Amino acid sequence: MLVRPKPGILDPQGKAVENSLRHLGFSVSEARVGKVVDLEVDASDSTEARAQVERMCEQLLANPLIESFEVEIHG
């Protein structure tokens, strides 16, 4: 799953990355930094796996005030 700062929310880590990339000579108009969390869960199918990971995001992995999350299921 991916957790990203919501649009409009200040992202100091993204700003730092932007500035560092510009100092290195890259042409970047925006950088936003989030997290990727790869999880191995016990689930009988992908629907159940998705529901579990969404609950994990809501309860622990994402802060709903400032972050949005996206769940991808593999295998």
Place this chain on the structure above:
Amino acid sequence: MLVRPKPGILDPQGKAVENSLRHLGFSVSEARVGKVVDLEVDASDSTEARAQVERMCEQLLANPLIESFEVEIHG
């Protein structure tokens, strides 16, 4: 782009997430935590964009000793 700890490399943040999820009652066998960096770059096509982002990863965004990276181009 996505940056993840390489297989076999200790990931204390992932371990902390694993433990916290288990305390909440979730059945998780593994969690690994990495970064997602969304970048807006100036490039004439997707091949050039990919080459630029790969250079950014090598020079700043990923530590090749302990992390692997993956570039996805959109739009």
